[in-house]
Amino acid sequence: PEKRRKYDQLGENWNQPGGFQPPPQWGGGQPGGFRWGGGEDGGVEFEFGGTGFSDFFEAFFGGGRGRSAFGGFGQRGAMTERGHDVEADIMVTLEEALHGSTRPVSLRRAGSKKTETYQVKIPRGVREGQRIRLAGQGEAGEGGGKSGDLFLRVRLARHPDFSVEGSDLVHEVKIAPWQAVLGDQLIVPTLEGNARLKLPPGTQGGQRFRLRERGLPGVSGQRGDLYVVAQIALPKKLTEREREIWEQLARLHGSEKSA
Numbered sequence: 001p002e003k004r005r006k007y008d009q010l011g012e013n014w015n016q017p018g019g020f021q022p023p024p025q026w027g028g029g030q031p032g033g034f035r036w037g038g039g040e041d042g043g044v045e046f047e048f049g050g051t052g053f054s055d056f057f058e059a060f061f062g063g064g065r066g067r068s069a070f071g072g073f074g075q076r077g078a079m080t081e082r083g084h085d086v087e088a089d090i091m092v093t094l095e096e097a098l099h100g101s102t103r104p105v106s107l108r109r110a111g112s113k114k115t116e117t118y119q120v121k122i123p124r125g126v127r128e129g130q131r132i133r134l135a136g137q138g139e140a141g142e143g144g145g146k147s148g149d150l151f152l153r154v155r156l157a158r159h160p161d162f163s164v165e166g167s168d169l170v171h172e173v174k175i176a177p178w179q180a181v182l183g184d185q186l187i188v189p190t191l192e193g194n195a196r197l198k199l200p201p202g203t204q205g206g207q208r209f210r211l212r213e214r215g216l217p218g219v220s221g222q223r224g225d226l227y228v229v230a231q232i233a234l235p236k237k238l239t240e241r242e243r244e245i246w247e248q249l250a251r252l253h254g255s256e257k258s259a
Contacts, residue, residue: 083139083148090132090152092122094159094169097216098191100124105152120152125217128164130154161189167224169215174233175199188228190214197228205232 088107096103105120118134126132131151138148162169173188183201187194190211197209208227215224238246 080143080145081141082145083141085148085151086138087131087151087153089155090120090122091157092126092154093157094162094164094216095191096122097126097156098124100126107150118150125219125221126154127219128154128156162191162226164216165227167216167218169224169226170229171226172229172231174231175203177232177234180204180230180232186228190226199230203230203232205230 086109090105100121100123102119102121104117106115106117108115118137120132120134122132131153134150134152136147137150140147156164162171164170169191171188173186175184175186179199180203181201183203184199186197186199188197188211189195191214195211195214197211199209207230209230211226211228213223214226217223235242
């Protein structure tokens with residue numbers, strides 16, 4: 001009885017492999033209906049026509065032809081996709097990191113011979129490794145999607161007078177032995193011009209002297225310090241008179257030790 005019922009409802013091909021076969025009275029291809037067939041990739045391909053419930057499918061799947069879940073639905077038009085972000089390095093001087101600046105930067109994209117120039121604002125207090133964002137200057141999007149961004153990664157340029165330790169600057173100065181022993185007044189460079197440093201008597205090699213708030217802006221906005229490091233430079237050659245003086249000093253210190 002069950003087989004007979006299916007035969008009456010679905011026709012003589014009710015039990016053939018391939019799944020559901022519509023009965024003749026459904027009228028595939030007639031107005032208001034639909035037709036189906038095997039897709040090229042093995043999915044079930046169908047086409048809507050007329051009105052009725054097909055309008056729902058057209059609104060949901062984009063209308064016209066499509067694929068079932070077995071083969072994946074096609075979509076009308078390309079999908080919009082945001083462009084990729086791009087990164088590049090930018091060399092920044094210590095003076096620019098201290099004061100900030102705006103200057104042109106020229107870049108050449110990979111695989112392109114065209115050079116592109118941008119006006120880049122370098123903020124005051126920028127740090128090594130920090131990124132400066134140029135919105136919309138990355139790779140172009142697809143299908144009308146937005147362009148990506150261009151990120152410029154900061155690299156602090158080497159300075160002839162200073163090395164960088166966080167927001168502090170370090171400057172090494174060579175002094176003569178008599179300056180270390182007797183003390184002296186030194187003129188040392190800063191990012192904003194020269195400054196005076198009082199060298200006390202008995203200065204040791206490697207000793208540091210701090211000039212407050214002569215460094216770079218820190219994360220909090222407060223400036224770091226400038227450290228001047230004394231390096232005692234010994235003479236490589238001596239005149240006869242200089243040798244006599246050093247020998248006198250040696251004898252003097254020797255007699256003091258033996259006394």
